[in-house]
Amino acid sequence: MQKIVILTGAGISAESGLGTFRAEGGLWAQHKIEDVATPEGFARNPKLVVDFYNARRAQATDAAPNAGHLALAKLESEFAGEVILITQNVDDLHEKAGSEKVMHMHGVLAGALCAMCDHRWPAPLVMAPGDRCPHCDQPSARPDIVWFGEMPYDMDEIFDHLASADIFASVGTSGNVYPAAGFVAEARRNGADTIEFNLEPSMVGGQFKDIRIGPATQTLPVWVDSLLAG
Numbered sequence: 001m002q003k004i005v006i007l008t009g010a011g012i013s014a015e016s017g018l019g020t021f022r023a024e025g026g027l028w029a030q031h032k033i034e035d036v037a038t039p040e041g042f043a044r045n046p047k048l049v050v051d052f053y054n055a056r057r058a059q060a061t062d063a064a065p066n067a068g069h070l071a072l073a074k075l076e077s078e079f080a081g082e083v084i085l086i087t088q089n090v091d092d093l094h095e096k097a098g099s100e101k102v103m104h105m106h107g108v109l110a111g112a113l114c115a116m117c118d119h120r121w122p123a124p125l126v127m128a129p130g131d132r133c134p135h136c137d138q139p140s141a142r143p144d145i146v147w148f149g150e151m152p153y154d155m156d157e158i159f160d161h162l163a164s165a166d167i168f169a170s171v172g173t174s175g176n177v178y179p180a181a182g183f184v185a186e187a188r189r190n191g192a193d194t195i196e197f198n199l200e201p202s203m204v205g206g207q208f209k210d211i212r213i214g215p216a217t218q219t220l221p222v223w224v225d226s227l228l229a230g
Contacts, residue, residue: 002079002167004167005165006072006083006169007086007168008094008172009171010089010172010173010174011172011174011198012089012093012172013089016064016065016093017063018089031048036048037147038148039147050129054126057109057123061125064096065097066216067217068216068217068220071224072097073099074228075224081166084161086102087103092110103158105154107145107146107153108145111123112131113142114135114138115140116138117133119135121133123143127143165187167192167193168193168195170184170194170198170208171198172198175205181203182204185207197214197216201213
């Protein structure tokens with residue numbers, strides 16, 4: 001039984017109107033990453049960070065999945081083998097498209113995390129600095145987002161999947177952020193075929209056996225249909 005491991009990045013959600021890290025304009029361009037996406041930034045100015053993710057959460061709530069998300073959900077439901085979907089994205093567009101088993105290695109906008117006891121719960125649409133944890137009652141709520149300098153979630157399980165993948169596909173990633181940028185090398189080391197879908201080759205594009213250039217809304221449905229046709 002074949003196993004396909006897929007990594008998705010900001011590029012797949014960009015076509016749904018959610019800006020990437022490096023896009024001109026939009027939410028990310030208005031802030032320095034160290035101010036809104038690090039533990040140190042949160043310690044310095046929790047209101048700025050909470051407000052930033054409130055804006056991102058509202059934007060993601062209004063966004064709809066595109067043909068790329070729908071194609072991957074179709075692959076998960078119809079492929080005869082196993083499909084593992086790992087995403088660097090913190091939106092829920094994969095779930096909205098119908099994907100049921102999504103590993104969010106960088107956390108989720110829809111989640112809140114207690115900085116004291118690590119309890120997690122569904123975030124309100126609007127969080128506020130000093131929100132209390134429902135478990136320990138400390139005023140220590142923060143967005144359940146993996147910030148720069150923090151360890152991504154589920155890494156042991158992810159590397160187990162990469163070790164047993166027959167196909168590794170990367171969609172809409174820059175190849176700038178580790179450990180995700182190292183996934184293709186790990187998959188290749190274990191004998192997987194590798195394919196990248198992107199608007200242009202990523203920083204690690206040269207490590208992929210095949211590169212499909214173009215919008216994910218166009219390239220992914222073609223690839224998925226070819227896999228399902230056998």
